[in-house]
Amino acid sequence: MASRRTTSLLLFLCLFSALLSTVTAQTFTACDPLKEDNCPINPALSTTYSLNLTKELNTVLWNTTNGALTYTDEGAEFTINRKLDSPTIQSKFYIFWGRLEVFMKAAPGKGVVSSIVLQSEDRDEIDWEWVGSETDFVQSNYFGKGNDSSFDRGGKHEMGNAMNDFHNYTLHWTKEKLEWWLDGKLLRTLTYDDAEGGKWYPQTPMNVRLGVWPGGDPDGRKGTIEWAGGEIDYDASPYTMVVKSLKVEDFSTAEAYKYGDKSGDWESIELIGANSTFIEEINKPPPKSLSQKWAELPNGAKIAVYASSAGVGLIALLALIFVCIKQRRVGRKEYSLEESKFITDQNNTMTMQSKWNSNNGGYQELRRI
Numbered sequence: 325m326a327s328r329r330t331t332s333l334l335l336f337l338c339l340f341s342a343l344l345s346t347v348t349a350q351t352f353t354a355c356d357p358l359k360e361d362n363c364p365i366n367p368a369l370s371t372t373y374s375l376n377l378t379k380e381l382n383t384v385l386w387n388t389t390n391g392a393l394t395y396t397d398e399g400a401e402f403t404i405n406r407k408l409d410s411p412t413i414q415s416k417f418y419i420f421w422g423r424l425e426v427f428m429k430a431a432p433g434k435g436v437v438s439s440i441v442l443q444s445e446d447r448d449e450i451d452w453e454w455v456g457s458e459t460d461f462v463q464s465n466y467f468g469k470g471n472d473s474s475f476d477r478g479g480k481h482e483m484g485n486a487m488n489d490f491h492n493y494t495l496h497w498t499k500e501k502l503e504w505w506l507d508g509k510l511l512r513t514l515t516y517d518d519a520e521g522g523k524w525y526p527q528t529p530m531n532v533r534l535g536v537w538p539g540g541d542p543d544g545r546k547g548t549i550e551w552a553g554g555e556i557d558y559d560a561s562p563y564t565m566v567v568k569s570l571k572v573e574d575f576s577t578a579e580a581y582k583y584g585d586k587s588g589d590w591e592s593i594e595l596i597g598a599n600s601t602f603i604e605e606i607n608k609p610p611p612k613s614l615s616q617k618w619a620e621l622p623n624g625a626k627i628a629v630y631a632s633s634a635g636v637g638l639i640a641l642l643a644l645i646f647v648c649i650k651q652r653r654v655g656r657k658e659y660s661l662e663e664s665k666f667i668t669d670q671n672n673t674m675t676m677q678s679k680w681n682s683n684n685g686g687y688q689e690l691r692r693i
Contacts, residue, residue, distance in 0.1 A: 357583040358446045358469065366418040366445065366529045366581040369574035370600035373417075377567050381413065384605045389414045390535070399428070399568035402536040404436060405561050412535030417602050418444075420529040420593060421575040425494045428534075430454035430462075431565035432487040435540020435549065435556030438565040440493060441533040446470070446588050448526035450502060452493050455539070456563065457553035459487050464504040464512050468524030469588055477524075479504075481511045490568055498575070499527065499590055527590035529581040532572060536565040 355363035373385075377400040381388065391411030394401040402411040419442075430438035436456030443449045447470030453463040465478040483491070483506060494505035502514040502525075519525035538544075539552030549555055556563075579597025 368578045369417040372573040402565040404563040410537035415532040418529040419574040423573040425571040428567040433563040436563045437539035442530040444528040
């Protein structure tokens with residue numbers, strides 16, 4: 325009995341852990357610098373960076389923190405196929421004030437939540453969110469230092485075809501104000517003072533997180549399920565969010581950002597160094613095609629390639645001729661042998677026929693006598 329209880333407890337803990345990791349896939353923090361010492365510094369983007377998501381992510385710049393993406397000509401697909409799927413990506417770089425533009429369409433479906441998140445390690449957070457059953461709405465939200473004691477900070481904005489059409493969703497974030505833009509139209513503004521005099525205003529270095537998750541999972545919190553539009557029907561999957569491209573701009577210039585104390589105030593953030601380690605990777609040219617590599621070869625190298633190719637071709641031709649001649653000789657030899665055998669067989673047949681006729685003639689003569 326004790327063994328059964330232990331097994332049941334372990335199964336419950338595994339399920340709870342999986343569900344928890346799904347719900348927090350985009351909002352976790354590995355080390356909160358306001359609560360822990362010696363947290364890693366945040367590597368800075370320190371430039372403007374555009375990403376085409378019809379191609380695979382550069383793993384120097386991004387982590388896939390949960391699930392996997394599928395890349396198509398439309399963009400990267402974030403898909404829920406089965407229980408607790410929540411494909412999510414997270415940038416390895418941070419911005420300290422900046423701008424984020426994402427060109428995407430959200431995933432449809434009751435209980436399905438698509439999201440764009442900017443989040444810091446002390447859990448300052450700025451969100452775009454879509455509930456899959458609300459096809460003509462997008463939600464805006466923010467949190468300061470992970471404070472979720474109230475849920476009255478969100479905004480709900482009417483729009484058209486959030487799930488069927490691509491739209492440009494932009495966050496513009498400075499120390500004075502935060503703006504949410506949709507297709508070039510300003511939807512909402514939050515000033516520093518609006519967030520209880522700045523107390524809960526997002527103001528620490530943030531990275532980028534994109535993903536989709538089953539907010540309506542039957543094992544989730546009742547409040548979360550209701551907010552997500554009800555329980556998700558996994559049998560009706562797949563549910564897919566598609567991101568075509570994004571653009572990130574870091575308004576600060578540094579190699580890294582460091583928390584100077586445990587206040588979480590923007591004035592306490594230290595800018596370390598001047599050269600971001602990501603700039604070289606971002607500016608690295610894409611791999612060259614064969615035609616580009618050929619065009620860059622000097623004429624002497626091209627002549628050598630042509631000569632080498634011609635030599636290889638000549639050798640191949642000579643080898644082919646040699647094989648043909650050899651096969652022809654073999655064929656002739658085989659033909660001669662077959663012809664000789666045929667003639668011999670024919671002569672033997674004629675000899676036997678002659679003897680037969682001779683013997684048969686004698687036999688006929690005897691019958692007449």
